[in-house]
Amino acid sequence: MGAQQPIGWSGMRGIATVPTYVVMQPTTLCNLDCSYCYLPFRRDDQRMPVTVAEAVAVSVNAWARTGRFSVVWHGGEPLAAGRDRFAALLAPFDGCVEHHIQTNATLIDDAWCEFFADRDIRVSVSVDGPEQRNGDRVNRGGHPAYDRISRGIGALRRHGIPFSALCVVGRPEPGLAAELYDYFLDLGCDVLGINVEELEGVNTRANRHPAEAVRAFWAELVAAWRRDPRIHLREIEWSLRYAGAVLDGTADEVLPRRLDPIPTVAYDGSVVLLSPELAGFSDPRYGDFTSGNVLVTPMDDILAGAIRTPWIREFLDGVEACRSTCPYFGFCGGAHAANRYFERGRFDVTATDHCRNSKMRLLEGVLDHARDHEPTAV
Amino acid sequence: MPEITNPRPSDRAETDPVTARVNDARAGLAALLQEAEVARRQRAESTSEDGTAVCAWNHFENIPTFYNWNNRPR
Numbered sequence: 545m546g547a548q549q550p551i552g553w554s555g556m557r558g559i560a561t562v563p564t565y566v567v568m569q570p571t572t573l574c575n576l577d578c579s580y581c582y583l584p585f586r587r588d589d590q591r592m593p594v595t596v597a598e599a600v601a602v603s604v605n606a607w608a609r610t611g612r613f614s615v616v617w618h619g620g621e622p623l624a625a626g627r628d629r630f631a632a633l634l635a636p637f638d639g640c641v642e643h644h645i646q647t648n649a650t651l652i653d654d655a656w657c658e659f660f661a662d663r664d665i666r667v668s669v670s671v672d673g674p675e676q677r678n679g680d681r682v683n684r685g686g687h688p689a690y691d692r693i694s695r696g697i698g699a700l701r702r703h704g705i706p707f708s709a710l711c712v713v714g715r716p717e718p719g720l721a722a723e724l725y726d727y728f729l730d731l732g733c734d735v736l737g738i739n740v741e742e743l744e745g746v747n748t749r750a751n752r753h754p755a756e757a758v759r760a761f762w763a764e765l766v767a768a769w770r771r772d773p774r775i776h777l778r779e780i781e782w783s784l785r786y787a788g789a790v791l792d793g794t795a796d797e798v799l800p801r802r803l804d805p806i807p808t809v810a811y812d813g814s815v816v817l818l819s820p821e822l823a824g825f826s827d828p829r830y831g832d833f834t835s836g837n838v839l840v841t842p843m844d845d846i847l848a849g850a851i852r853t854p855w856i857r858e859f860l861d862g863v864e865a866c867r868s869t870c871p872y873f874g875f876c877g878g879a880h881a882a883n884r885y886f887e888r889g890r891f892d893v894t895a896t897d898h899c900r901n902s903k904m905r906l907l908e909g910v911l912d913h914a915r916d917h918e919p920t921a922v
Numbered sequence: 923m924p925e926i927t928n929p930r931p932s933d934r935a936e937t938d939p940v941t942a943r944v945n946d947a948r949a950g951l952a953a954l955l956q957e958a959e960v961a962r963r964q965r966a967e968s969t970s971e972d973g974t975a976v977c978a979w980n981h982f983e984n985i986p987t988f989y990n991w992n993n994r995p996r
Contacts, residue, residue, distance in 0.1 A: 734965075766954070770954070770957060773957065773958065774961070774965070776965070784954060784958050786944075787944050787947070787951050787955070788951070788955050790944040790945070791944065791945070791948055791952070791955075795941070871938050871939050871941075874940075875940070907940070908943070911943050911944065911946075911947045911951075913950070913954075914947040914949075914950030914951040914953075914954055915946070915947045915950055916950070917950050917953070917954070918949045918953070919949065919950075919952075919953045
């Protein structure tokens, strides 16, 4: 007897006025030139002045006094800003603010490890699996970056710094999921997220794959994880969380009540809400996607006025369209803004290829595995 | 079974195809969920200051470089 869903999904209505974290761009520069990267200005070294961090810290420090709050340093490659600049950008934030960094690992050395440890910065590295799977991760000369990535991760391990990993999958194929999971077990990461490559930003490579191949990839990943589930595997545990809630009849409680605004603060203080991938882009219809600048307007006021940003109103219409038409809404919460825009040119559309690859087929792949691995009677 | 390519409104409990699919996989899911629970208990994550175990279903929500409902970090 299956649990039934309530009438409609009640989560993800409107935008929260207080985020759970802020994304900061200490520099636009990246020392790599990965072929699937979505960042438009990664060749330029535009660095965030300390005045921007000071302005952001006014709001963040207040939020952190009432609950857990994080700043995520993203790029470009955040370590390319240099340790001195990075230390100056961290300084305005109170000690209770958590700091996270997403890095390509190529610049990590003993000094950076000491920097992370001294400041309790949580590290996540970007690596796509074994060396031969990192063909898209190259330096400006087009040469493979894997050796430097590997050296950086080695430094983290030497210093006993726990780390997470994000892995991009360009083409799901049989055998890949198990190969990747085994690699990350050996690598020693605590947490792993798998991103099927997305068409967004300046990356215009198509992300359409045969449905069966994608489902089989996710199902194979479940099997690999199940053999040794030491790693927190984002996609699988997220799916299981939802499936468990459906079975318990609590599925409508899984989605947050409101959308997280996820302010992304660019190097110059401009703020893009909801979708960091839109930062740095502009469109004749939507302008530059920003909702303000922290050097002019306090972050709290920018968030309070989010709905005045035209593309955001259209996006909220899109979320409602997802809610009313898509049976995966309770699992997904609505197609992501950047995927709607970069795949389909608008925000009020619904299903994207990202939805198909990373949400629908993910859940279906997990269910395929469960269906094919029922316990046998003894 | 093919992916559900003809979504219908999710506000009709009796016709929600995704919920039906989950329920159809109940036996296999139950075993998988139990193993996942054991795995989480065996991991050695720290406990946050308020005493809430970080290691939980919402683990990824504690790692903002990893998880957000309305925009997956990449």
